[in-house]
Amino acid sequence: MESVLNPAVNTYSNPSDLRITDMRFCNVRGLPMHCILMKLYTNQGLIGYGEVRDGASKQYALQLKHILIGENPCNIDKIFRRIKQFGGPARQAGGVSAVEVALWDLAGKAYGLPVYRLLGGKFRDKIRIYCDTDVDGKHTGTDMGNALKARMEMGFTFLKMDLGLGILRGIPGAVSAPLGYMDEPSEIAAKMEAAKAAGDMMEYRYWKNRMYDYNNVPHPLTGIHVTELGFDALEQYVKEVRDVVGYEVPLAIDHFGHIGLEDSIKLCRRIEKYNLAWAEDLIPWQLTDQYAILRRSTTVPICTGEDIYLKEGFKPLLEAGGVAVIHPDVLSTGGILETKKIGDLAADHGCAMAIHMAESPIGCLAAVHTAAASENFTALEFHSVDVPEWNDIYDDGLPKPLVQNGYITVPERPGLGIETLNDEVLAKYVHPEIPGMWEPTDAWDNDPCHDRTWS
Numbered sequence: 137m138e139s140v141l142n143p144a145v146n147t148y149s150n151p152s153d154l155r156i157t158d159m160r161f162c163n164v165r166g167l168p169m170h171c172i173l174m175k176l177y178t179n180q181g182l183i184g185y186g187e188v189r190d191g192a193s194k195q196y197a198l199q200l201k202h203i204l205i206g207e208n209p210c211n212i213d214k215i216f217r218r219i220k221q222f223g224g225p226a227r228q229a230g231g232v233s234a235v236e237v238a239l240w241d242l243a244g245k246a247y248g249l250p251v252y253r254l255l256g257g258k259f260r261d262k263i264r265i266y267c268d269t270d271v272d273g274k275h276t277g278t279d280m281g282n283a284l285k286a287r288m289e290m291g292f293t294f295l296k297m298d299l300g301l302g303i304l305r306g307i308p309g310a311v312s313a314p315l316g317y318m319d320e321p322s323e324i325a326a327k328m329e330a331a332k333a334a335g336d337m338m339e340y341r342y343w344k345n346r347m348y349d350y351n352n353v354p355h356p357l358t359g360i361h362v363t364e365l366g367f368d369a370l371e372q373y374v375k376e377v378r379d380v381v382g383y384e385v386p387l388a389i390d391h392f393g394h395i396g397l398e399d400s401i402k403l404c405r406r407i408e409k410y411n412l413a414w415a416e417d418l419i420p421w422q423l424t425d426q427y428a429i430l431r432r433s434t435t436v437p438i439c440t441g442e443d444i445y446l447k448e449g450f451k452p453l454l455e456a457g458g459v460a461v462i463h464p465d466v467l468s469t470g471g472i473l474e475t476k477k478i479g480d481l482a483a484d485h486g487c488a489m490a491i492h493m494a495e496s497p498i499g500c501l502a503a504v505h506t507a508a509a510s511e512n513f514t515a516l517e518f519h520s521v522d523v524p525e526w527n528d529i530y531d532d533g534l535p536k537p538l539v540q541n542g543y544i545t546v547p548e549r550p551g552l553g554i555e556t557l558n559d560e561v562l563a564k565y566v567h568p569e570i571p572g573m574w575e576p577t578d579a580w581d582n583d584p585c586h587d588r589t590w591s
């Protein structure tokens with residue numbers, strides 16, 4: 137039914153009386169990662185789509201359900217301020233961020249407006265996508281250059297690749313580390329496999345936790361150092377890539393492995409002349425003082441942010457001058473509005489904002505609307521170029537594929553832009569360890585928890 141006063145307003149949904157009634161999930165794997173799709177249901181038939189960050193758990197969102205039922209989803213900021221206490225860095229922010237995104241989708245659908253319009257309008261009509269590119273197995277910089285060149289031929293105008301310790305594997309004398317330390321992961325993996333094969337899941341979990349311990353030693357504590365020979369090989373790799381793709385296209389680098397501050401400085405100084413867009417997550421984002429030193433020690437633009445929760449998390453790094461580019465993930469910051477606020481804060485410090493994204497079209501469109509509404513946005517990450525069915529999970533009202541010639545056009549449909557999800561396609565990708573699609577979650581409806589953070 138159209139409003140008499142304003143035909144653009146859809147009064148079939150009465151925003152003032154809209155209420156959240158239910159929350160359900162579908163865990164998929166391979167679109168492109170383990171993605172946790174969420175629906176928020178309402179008393180007026182509107183459904184809002186959200187997504188818990190890739191690789192996290194729906195339980196981060198389920199714990200919020202008892203707070204949300206009965207609330208008006210259009211009161212986004214109020215609800216966000218109530219639930220933000222239940223988020224944390226990286227995947228821990230998954231629940232809060234998923235809910236925040238679904239609230240924006242519902243508000244947009246209730247008022248008949250695309251999310252970017254509710255954020256204050258857009259700075260651009262299409263969003264530049266940067267293509268994160270991998271080459272499997274042992275390979276050269278020329279191999280990587282050719283893979284990146286193929287992306288450019290598809291229309292991509294911004295590139296990213298890994299430049300890590302993996303490149304040095306098998307090169308004698310390239311890395312120094314406590315003897316035996318570098319072999320520990322394969323030894324632990326073998327023990328995990330053996331325990332699984334024997335059906336001893338207690339033993340399997342024990343070794344899985346030891347792998348967690350190994351991977352969670354912060355960079356400065358690993359004792360891993362790259363030798364001059366190793367730096368020669370890394371520099372040669374970047375040179376070979378540039379020899380193929382040329383020097384004009386922006387090229388960012390990521391996933392170095394657990395080297396500390398001093399090795400990060402040495403690496404950056406070696407590769408300054410290859411004109412890099414940024415070097416990402418060289419050291420853990422929590423090390424504010426070390427980031428400030430790193431940034432002042434090289435002309436390579438320093439970047440981090442995909443695991444930082446809330447504007448408060450970015451503030452110390454920006455104030456310390458520790459980054460040139462921030463790289464938040466909308467599903468880890470606390471959502472769409474918080475990411476826009478983070479972008480605006482970064483702009484005040486003269487920093488650009490790229491956006492991290494390894495999620496389904498839901499998480500992707502949440503990032504697209506945020507990018508459209510943020511002045512200092514540069515490029516949005518994308519991992520699904522080689523996953524064509526990624527484009528089949530949403531209805532035909534959006535372009536297929538969503539990324540065309542290296543860009544996503546900002547949708548004009550209400551909310552995020554997805555009207556319905558294709559359950560037939562999703563069914564093919566349901567996570568084998570988390571079966572079921574949109575199952576009831578009634579067990580999470582009530583919780584007498586007293587969750588005020590002060591007394």
Ligand SMILES: [Mg+2]
Nearest residue numbers: 390416417442
């Ligand atoms: Mg990254």
